[in-house]
Amino acid sequence: MSVAKDTKEQQENAIVRTIRETRSELRKVVWPTREETTRLTIVVIVISLLIGLILFVGDSLFLFLYTTLVGLVS
Secondary structure (H helix, E strand, O other): OHHHHHHHHHHHHHHHHHHHHHHHHHHHOOOOOHHHHHHHHHHHHHHHHHHHHHHHHHHHHHHHHHHHHHHHHO
């Protein structure tokens, strides 16, 4: 019974230690300001739109070429 108790205490100590270390690390985090968050969000949206546009143009081009080639073969 003593071995089981020691194992349980070690598990609880490990959990408590993990929680303490996590809280300690979170205190060290430098959170972005509202302005930084807004600016970076806009950058992500703009880049996503540009990549989406590039993919749309490429897909449309390949669709046009495919339909043209199929029309020539038929």
